[in-house]
Amino acid sequence: MDNVNIKKLAKELNISTSTISRAFNGSHDINKDTKERILAFAKQHNFLPNHYASNLRDKKTKTLAVIIPEIANDFFSQAINGIEEVARKKGFYILLYRTDDVFEKEVSFVNYLNNGKVDGIIMSVSGEANDHNYLRQLESKNVPVVFFDRVYEDIDAAKVTTNDYESSFDATEHLLKTGCRRIAYLVVNKSISIGQVRMQGYMDALKKHNVPFDDELVIDCSNDEKVNYKILTKVLQEIKPDGIFSSVERLAFATYYVCNDLGIEIPKKLKIISFSSLGIAPLLSPALSTITQPAYEMGIKAANLLFEALEQKAAPSSNPKRHVILKSKLFIRKSSAGE
Amino acid sequence: MDNVNIKKLAKELNISTSTISRAFNGSHDINKDTKERILAFAKQHNFLPNHYASNLRDKKTKTLAVIIPEIANDFFSQAINGIEEVARKKGFYILLYRTDDVFEKEVSFVNYLNNGKVDGIIMSVSGEANDHNYLRQLESKNVPVVFFDRVYEDIDAAKVTTNDYESSFDATEHLLKTGCRRIAYLVVNKSISIGQVRMQGYMDALKKHNVPFDDELVIDCSNDEKVNYKILTKVLQEIKPDGIFSSVERLAFATYYVCNDLGIEIPKKLKIISFSSLGIAPLLSPALSTITQPAYEMGIKAANLLFEALEQKAAPSSNPKRHVILKSKLFIRKSSAGE
DNA sequence: TTGTAGGCGTTATCAA
DNA sequence: TTGATAACGCCTACAA
Secondary structure, rough: OOOOOOOHHHHHOOOHHHHHHHOOOOOOOOOOHHHHHHHHHHHOOOOOHHHHHHHHOOOOOOOOEEOOOHHHHHHHHHHHHHHHHHHHHHEEEEEEOOOOOOHHHHHHHHHHHHOOOOOOEEEEOOOOOOOOOHHHHHHOOOOOEEEEEOOOOOOOOOEEEHHHHHHHHHHHHHHHOOOOEEEEEEOOOOOOOOHHHHHHHHHHHHOOOOOOOOHHHEEOOOHHHHHHHHHHHHHHHHHHOOEEEEHHHHHHHHHHHHHHHHHHOOOHHHHHHEEEOOHHHHEOOOOOEEEEEHHHHHHHHHHHHHHHHHHHHOOOOOOOOOOEEOOOOOOOOHHOOOO | OOOOOHHHHHHHHHHHHHHHHHHHOOOOOOOOHHHHHHHHHHHHHHOOOHHHHHHHHOOOOOEEEEOOOOOOOHHHHHHHHHHHHHHOOOOEEEEEEEOOOOOOHHHHHHHHHHOOOOOEEEHHHHHHHHOOOHHHHHHHHOEEEEEEEOOOOOOOEEEEEEEHHHHHHHHHHHHHHHHOOOOEEEEEEOOOOOHHHHHHHHHHHHHOOOOOOOHHHHHEEEOOHHHHHHHHHHHHHHHHOEEEEEHHHHHHHHHHHHHHHHHHOOOOOOOEEEEOOOOOOEEEOOOOOOEOHHHHHHHHHHHHHHHHHHHHHHHOOOOOEEEEEEEEEEEOOOOOOOO
């Protein structure tokens, strides 16, 4: 009996398809013995109701999409862990998509999802001042979206972020207190909201301490490691900052490499602090000071918000579109130590 | 016009559903103008053929499952990148599942997939001397499986691994040449095949250099960081190895932490080398010597093998079940430097 | 080049 | 407690 389906099973068992269906769907309108007999026989024949057929009937996919800029990154991989955790408990599947920070990929993938492929979407975005209609179309199809970390302000969806402004302010202030006066701000994409918020914290801390803001010290980097290496080499040689506040982990690493090669001592000649979820930051040479976001918890929270929205959809009452802000932690280590 | 489907579209356009279907499936049996008119109208109404309905007809899901022990790990996240890369080009979706190295989760997830949910599976396994019938059932349903890195030898599927034996041999020999005589082998699960192969390389290198194998130096660790910390503290204090060969990145990090706390100097008092895909290994204090597997390439290769199998299924001719072995690279850094 | 119609495998409704 | 049946949305063989 190849390619078992509910009909063949029904024939074999001399029973109707509906009863079999009931056996699999936890219905109580079924005799216990019948149910057991069916499940045993089904197991023996390696049968499970076809997921796609069920979906077609129910319009529930039990699947959610996770769209993120990168996977090989401690922040995002920990966030995925959190999402996975929740999804698993709910019996949901996870569809993963990586945008490489390319806005067009994000758009094209979201558009693909616009056909009932998933029940909901969790994403960390890759664009900013763009046309976000592709997301509004999802709304119109009742596919809830939850943003985490990198969000679009103009889209009315649930959001999970961290207290980026405060953290940036504190980190910058910390560098100032250790004596830095020329603090470079490293960013990958100045224009995205998260880059802007973090920069605002940086600027306000400077202001508070009467250190003039210098445009030259805002270093716009790329996604290409080699390009970043060149940019940073030039910065360290020519602009000569005495402190680095990196809004992205990757750029802190690049700075370490450049310092190694140029023989610049950290923290003696240059102090560094960075947003980073790297677990082994204490093991770096020197140990890296970090602003560490609760990546795992953010994933958990984002998933929970999504499930709230999904359950709302079933029984709408309150507004599940909330903005949750979790706190990052500042870890001061050797890389930004004072004398 | 809410909940657009092919029928409503047909009515609106005064055209049959088949023609619309043709417009979306690259059929050539359709007038160019008609096609354009349909696609334009569909786009305007935000319509895309329902994925689940198409699948039900075609029995093709355009989806593949990736099952791995962990996500927040440089090796696996890079491998996912490779898989994603290939899948994207083929227009496939990726369903991600993490087992946490728990065999039961692997079994239960694979069983869930046994209902036409995916076209194929790529996995790195989490068990060993177990009953693998749950995988054989997939075979019987013609769902191809490709293993990478951690494989089940007894399952006849395509496999992608690295030259673990050689690498382990070389790494151990390297430690011996720098003067180590009491080299501890750190492993998470001795019994899984990859742990065994790596250990064999270790043992054979010892033998070649006439260093007796000491069972006490094989350290079986756990998945819990705290437990590992305790185990390793005890090992370093009581068994006092002069070299560490770690089969898993995580355990090398744990060793670093313990050495920091016990004040054991690396590499002076203890030399370390580890399997690891960590990009910033050179930035550790001291820089970590690594055996680095081509994680990304392994992902690419695994995905390619899977697609070969899928295409075979369509037109069976040769046997796509192959075993590809890629080479790891040894990077000798400060952590295992001689005097 | 286009249209008609049946069926993919499941489940909910209704009737028995 | 069980059974018959229609419908979910799409695609393809066949007819026109």
